[in-house]
Amino acid sequence: MRKVKFIQTIVVLLITIFIFNIMEPLCNTYAEINSEKENKNLVIINDDIDNFIYTYTKNNIKYMVKENSTKDYKHIYSEIYMKNESNKYNLIETRIFDMSNTEITNKIKDSKTQKIKVEKDNISELIESENKGINKINKLNNFSLDNFKMLDEARISRTKIETTNWKYSQTLKTSSKIKKYTLLAVTAVITTAVTYSFLGPVGSAAANGISVIAQAIISDNIPNVWITHVFYLKFMSGTYMAVGEKKVTSVYKNSARTKRIKSPVTTYYWN
Numbered sequence: 001m002r003k004v005k006f007i008q009t010i011v012v013l014l015i016t017i018f019i020f021n022i023m024e025p026l027c028n029t030y031a032e033i034n035s036e037k038e039n040k041n042l043v044i045i046n047d048d049i050d051n052f053i054y055t056y057t058k059n060n061i062k063y064m065v066k067e068n069s070t071k072d073y074k075h076i077y078s079e080i081y082m083k084n085e086s087n088k089y090n091l092i093e094t095r096i097f098d099m100s101n102t103e104i105t106n107k108i109k110d111s112k113t114q115k116i117k118v119e120k121d122n123i124s125e126l127i128e129s130e131n132k133g134i135n136k137i138n139k140l141n142n143f144s145l146d147n148f149k150m151l152d153e154a155r156i157s158r159t160k161i162e163t164t165n166w167k168y169s170q171t172l173k174t175s176s177k178i179k180k181y182t183l184l185a186v187t188a189v190i191t192t193a194v195t196y197s198f199l200g201p202v203g204s205a206a207a208n209g210i211s212v213i214a215q216a217i218i219s220d221n222i223p224n225v226w227i228t229h230v231f232y233l234k235f236m237s238g239t240y241m242a243v244g245e246k247k248v249t250s251v252y253k254n255s256a257r258t259k260r261i262k263s264p265v266t267t268y269y270w271n
Helices: 002-035 183-195 204-220
Strands: 040-046 052-058 061-069 075-083 089-099 103-110 116-122 127-129 167-177 224-235 242-252 265-270
Touching (some): 052 183, 061 183, 183 242
Antiparallel strands (some): 040 052, 061 075, 127 167
Protein backbone atom coordinates (compact mmCIF):
# COMPACT_ATOMS: atom_id res chain seq x y z
CA MET A 1 0.00 0.00 0.00
CA ARG A 2 2.80 2.40 0.93
CA LYS A 3 4.54 1.49 -2.30
CA VAL A 4 1.42 2.40 -4.31
CA LYS A 5 1.07 5.73 -2.52
CA PHE A 6 4.74 6.45 -3.08
CA ILE A 7 4.35 5.76 -6.81
CA GLN A 8 1.24 7.99 -6.94
CA THR A 9 3.15 10.77 -5.23
CA ILE A 10 6.01 10.46 -7.71
CA VAL A 11 3.54 10.53 -10.64
CA VAL A 12 1.81 13.65 -9.30
CA LEU A 13 5.19 15.31 -8.77
CA LEU A 14 6.32 14.48 -12.30
CA ILE A 15 3.05 15.77 -13.76
CA THR A 16 3.42 18.98 -11.74
CA ILE A 17 6.99 19.47 -12.98
CA PHE A 18 5.88 18.76 -16.55
CA ILE A 19 3.03 21.29 -16.37
CA PHE A 20 5.31 23.91 -14.81
CA ASN A 21 7.91 23.42 -17.55
CA ILE A 22 5.21 23.97 -20.15
CA MET A 23 3.64 26.95 -18.43
CA GLU A 24 6.88 28.76 -17.61
CA PRO A 25 7.81 29.65 -21.24
CA LEU A 26 4.17 30.53 -21.87
CA CYS A 27 4.23 32.90 -18.91
CA ASN A 28 7.52 34.38 -20.11
CA THR A 29 6.05 34.87 -23.58
CA TYR A 30 3.01 36.59 -22.07
CA ALA A 31 5.30 38.84 -20.03
CA GLU A 32 7.38 39.71 -23.09
CA ILE A 33 4.31 40.51 -25.16
CA ASN A 34 2.84 42.68 -22.45
CA SER A 35 6.15 44.43 -21.89
CA GLU A 36 5.57 46.07 -25.28
CA LYS A 37 3.11 48.49 -23.73
CA GLU A 38 1.95 51.75 -25.14
CA ASN A 39 4.25 54.71 -24.79
CA LYS A 40 1.81 56.43 -22.47
CA ASN A 41 1.46 60.13 -21.77
CA LEU A 42 3.29 61.30 -24.86
CA VAL A 43 3.79 65.02 -24.33
CA ILE A 44 5.24 67.38 -26.95
CA ILE A 45 7.21 70.05 -25.09
CA ASN A 46 8.61 71.85 -28.14
CA ASP A 47 7.57 71.14 -31.74
CA ASP A 48 10.29 73.14 -33.50
CA ILE A 49 12.30 70.63 -35.58
CA ASP A 50 15.47 72.57 -34.71
CA ASN A 51 14.83 71.72 -31.05
CA PHE A 52 12.08 69.08 -30.91
CA ILE A 53 11.45 67.80 -27.37
CA TYR A 54 8.94 65.29 -26.08
CA THR A 55 8.47 62.94 -23.13
CA TYR A 56 6.68 59.63 -22.73
CA THR A 57 6.28 56.83 -20.18
CA LYS A 58 6.96 53.19 -20.99
CA ASN A 59 6.87 50.31 -18.52
CA ASN A 60 6.50 52.91 -15.72
CA ILE A 61 9.76 54.61 -16.75
CA LYS A 62 9.72 58.18 -18.02
CA TYR A 63 11.83 59.17 -21.00
CA MET A 64 12.68 62.46 -22.66
CA VAL A 65 13.82 62.80 -26.27
CA LYS A 66 15.56 65.82 -27.76
CA GLU A 67 15.85 66.00 -31.54
CA ASN A 68 16.89 68.34 -34.31
CA SER A 69 16.30 67.76 -38.00
CA THR A 70 16.84 69.26 -41.40
CA LYS A 71 13.64 70.54 -43.01
CA ASP A 72 13.50 67.58 -45.39
CA TYR A 73 14.00 65.06 -42.53
CA LYS A 74 17.04 63.59 -44.27
CA HIS A 75 19.25 64.05 -41.22
CA ILE A 76 17.99 63.75 -37.64
CA TYR A 77 20.06 63.85 -34.46
CA SER A 78 18.41 62.49 -31.31
CA GLU A 79 19.28 62.29 -27.63
CA ILE A 80 17.30 59.91 -25.42
CA TYR A 81 17.18 60.46 -21.66
CA MET A 82 15.79 58.28 -18.87
CA LYS A 83 14.48 59.67 -15.59
CA ASN A 84 16.21 58.25 -12.52
CA GLU A 85 15.05 57.85 -8.92
CA SER A 86 16.23 61.39 -8.18
CA ASN A 87 13.87 62.74 -10.85
CA LYS A 88 16.80 63.71 -13.04
CA TYR A 89 17.13 62.81 -16.72
CA ASN A 90 20.28 60.93 -17.64
CA LEU A 91 21.45 60.61 -21.25
CA ILE A 92 21.31 56.93 -22.19
CA GLU A 93 21.54 56.98 -25.96
CA THR A 94 22.20 59.16 -29.01
CA ARG A 95 21.01 58.47 -32.54
CA ILE A 96 21.92 59.79 -35.97
CA PHE A 97 19.24 59.10 -38.57
CA ASP A 98 20.20 59.54 -42.24
CA MET A 99 17.75 58.97 -45.06
CA SER A 100 18.60 58.80 -48.76
CA ASN A 101 16.35 57.97 -51.71
CA THR A 102 16.99 54.28 -51.20
CA GLU A 103 18.25 53.65 -47.66
CA ILE A 104 17.89 54.59 -44.01
CA THR A 105 20.96 54.48 -41.76
CA ASN A 106 20.48 54.66 -38.00
CA LYS A 107 23.61 55.02 -35.85
CA ILE A 108 22.88 54.28 -32.20
CA LYS A 109 25.45 55.09 -29.51
CA ASP A 110 25.13 53.75 -25.98
CA SER A 111 26.12 56.58 -23.64
CA LYS A 112 27.39 54.22 -20.95
CA THR A 113 29.48 51.81 -23.00
CA GLN A 114 30.16 54.24 -25.90
CA LYS A 115 29.50 51.35 -28.27
CA ILE A 116 27.97 52.27 -31.63
CA LYS A 117 25.46 50.08 -33.44
CA VAL A 118 24.63 50.79 -37.08
CA GLU A 119 21.29 49.71 -38.51
CA LYS A 120 20.53 49.94 -42.23
CA ASP A 121 17.10 49.60 -43.82
CA ASN A 122 16.17 49.62 -47.47
CA ILE A 123 13.30 52.04 -48.07
CA SER A 124 11.71 49.72 -50.64
CA GLU A 125 11.50 47.08 -47.89
CA LEU A 126 10.10 49.51 -45.32
CA ILE A 127 7.51 50.88 -47.74
CA GLU A 128 6.11 48.07 -49.86
CA SER A 129 3.66 48.54 -52.72
CA GLU A 130 0.67 46.21 -52.88
CA ASN A 131 0.00 47.20 -56.49
CA LYS A 132 1.70 44.72 -58.80
CA GLY A 133 3.10 46.09 -62.03
CA ILE A 134 3.04 49.75 -60.96
CA ASN A 135 6.57 51.10 -60.83
CA LYS A 136 6.04 54.86 -60.69
CA ILE A 137 3.10 56.30 -58.89
CA ASN A 138 3.54 59.72 -60.47
CA LYS A 139 2.72 58.47 -63.97
CA LEU A 140 -1.05 58.75 -64.11
CA ASN A 141 -3.29 58.58 -67.18
CA ASN A 142 -0.35 58.92 -69.58
CA PHE A 143 0.90 62.26 -68.27
CA SER A 144 3.82 63.08 -66.04
CA LEU A 145 3.73 64.83 -62.68
CA ASP A 146 7.50 65.19 -62.66
CA ASN A 147 7.23 68.95 -63.19
CA PHE A 148 4.33 69.44 -60.82
CA LYS A 149 4.79 71.20 -57.48
CA MET A 150 3.14 70.31 -54.19
CA LEU A 151 1.38 73.50 -53.08
CA ASP A 152 -1.81 74.61 -51.35
CA GLU A 153 -5.10 74.11 -53.15
CA ALA A 154 -5.51 77.90 -53.13
CA ARG A 155 -2.75 78.00 -55.76
CA ILE A 156 -5.20 77.07 -58.52
CA SER A 157 -7.75 79.67 -57.40
CA ARG A 158 -5.21 82.43 -58.00
CA THR A 159 -5.02 81.55 -61.70
CA LYS A 160 -7.49 82.47 -64.43
CA ILE A 161 -7.54 78.96 -65.87
CA GLU A 162 -10.96 77.31 -65.88
CA THR A 163 -10.76 73.77 -64.64
CA THR A 164 -12.97 70.74 -64.10
CA ASN A 165 -13.94 69.33 -60.72
CA TRP A 166 -11.71 66.69 -59.21
CA LYS A 167 -12.10 63.40 -61.09
CA TYR A 168 -11.21 60.04 -59.57
CA SER A 169 -8.05 58.53 -61.07
CA GLN A 170 -6.99 55.44 -59.11
CA THR A 171 -6.39 53.85 -55.71
CA LEU A 172 -2.99 52.53 -54.66
CA LYS A 173 -2.07 50.67 -51.49
CA THR A 174 1.20 50.38 -49.58
CA SER A 175 2.40 49.18 -46.19
CA SER A 176 5.25 50.35 -44.03
CA LYS A 177 7.32 48.94 -41.19
CA ILE A 178 7.86 51.58 -38.53
CA LYS A 179 10.49 49.84 -36.42
CA LYS A 180 11.74 51.48 -33.23
CA TYR A 181 12.40 54.97 -34.53
CA THR A 182 12.14 58.27 -32.72
CA LEU A 183 9.19 60.59 -33.37
CA LEU A 184 10.91 62.73 -36.01
CA ALA A 185 12.31 59.62 -37.71
CA VAL A 186 8.81 58.10 -37.81
CA THR A 187 7.60 61.40 -39.27
CA ALA A 188 10.26 61.08 -42.00
CA VAL A 189 9.15 57.55 -42.91
CA ILE A 190 5.45 58.45 -42.87
CA THR A 191 6.12 61.59 -44.95
CA THR A 192 7.84 59.44 -47.56
CA ALA A 193 5.03 56.87 -47.47
CA VAL A 194 2.29 59.51 -47.68
CA THR A 195 3.82 61.62 -50.44
CA TYR A 196 5.14 58.52 -52.21
CA SER A 197 8.06 60.65 -53.28
CA PHE A 198 11.24 60.32 -51.29
CA LEU A 199 11.38 63.25 -48.92
CA GLY A 200 9.27 65.48 -51.12
CA PRO A 201 7.97 68.74 -49.65
CA VAL A 202 4.48 68.90 -48.15
CA GLY A 203 2.16 71.79 -47.40
CA SER A 204 1.63 72.97 -43.84
CA ALA A 205 -1.77 71.26 -43.48
CA ALA A 206 -0.38 67.92 -44.70
CA ALA A 207 2.69 68.30 -42.47
CA ASN A 208 0.47 68.83 -39.43
CA GLY A 209 -1.62 65.79 -40.35
CA ILE A 210 1.47 63.62 -40.75
CA SER A 211 2.82 64.85 -37.41
CA VAL A 212 -0.42 63.87 -35.64
CA ILE A 213 -0.30 60.39 -37.22
CA ALA A 214 3.38 59.95 -36.24
CA GLN A 215 2.57 60.92 -32.64
CA ALA A 216 -0.22 58.34 -32.53
CA ILE A 217 2.12 55.66 -33.92
CA ILE A 218 4.72 56.42 -31.25
CA SER A 219 2.12 56.72 -28.47
CA ASP A 220 0.40 53.42 -29.32
CA ASN A 221 3.67 51.62 -30.16
CA ILE A 222 2.37 50.59 -33.60
CA PRO A 223 5.00 48.47 -35.46
CA ASN A 224 3.38 48.38 -38.92
CA VAL A 225 0.98 50.57 -40.84
CA TRP A 226 -1.09 50.05 -43.99
CA ILE A 227 -1.67 53.00 -46.29
CA THR A 228 -4.30 53.72 -48.94
CA HIS A 229 -3.83 56.51 -51.49
CA VAL A 230 -6.83 57.70 -53.50
CA PHE A 231 -5.90 59.91 -56.47
CA TYR A 232 -7.99 62.58 -58.19
CA LEU A 233 -7.13 64.69 -61.23
CA LYS A 234 -8.22 68.17 -62.29
CA PHE A 235 -8.18 69.08 -65.99
CA MET A 236 -8.25 72.31 -67.92
CA SER A 237 -11.85 72.83 -69.00
CA GLY A 238 -12.64 71.43 -72.44
CA THR A 239 -9.36 69.52 -72.66
CA TYR A 240 -7.67 66.36 -71.42
CA MET A 241 -4.75 68.39 -70.09
CA ALA A 242 -4.24 67.68 -66.39
CA VAL A 243 -3.35 70.71 -64.31
CA GLY A 244 -3.49 69.21 -60.85
CA GLU A 245 -3.56 66.10 -58.73
CA LYS A 246 -5.15 65.56 -55.32
CA LYS A 247 -4.19 62.60 -53.18
CA VAL A 248 -6.12 61.55 -50.08
CA THR A 249 -4.04 59.23 -47.90
CA SER A 250 -5.36 57.18 -45.00
CA VAL A 251 -3.07 55.32 -42.59
CA TYR A 252 -4.33 52.23 -40.78
CA LYS A 253 -3.03 50.06 -37.95
CA ASN A 254 -4.42 46.80 -39.42
CA SER A 255 -4.06 45.11 -42.81
CA ALA A 256 -7.85 45.00 -43.28
CA ARG A 257 -7.74 48.81 -43.21
CA THR A 258 -10.63 49.12 -40.77
CA LYS A 259 -8.75 50.90 -37.95
CA ARG A 260 -7.62 54.26 -39.27
CA ILE A 261 -4.98 56.27 -37.42
CA LYS A 262 -6.30 59.82 -37.05
CA SER A 263 -7.64 61.78 -40.05
CA PRO A 264 -6.65 61.32 -43.70
CA VAL A 265 -3.88 63.51 -45.13
CA THR A 266 -4.59 65.40 -48.36
CA THR A 267 -1.78 66.60 -50.62
CA TYR A 268 -1.97 68.58 -53.85
CA TYR A 269 0.27 68.91 -56.90
CA TRP A 270 -0.19 71.73 -59.41
CA ASN A 271 1.40 72.26 -62.80
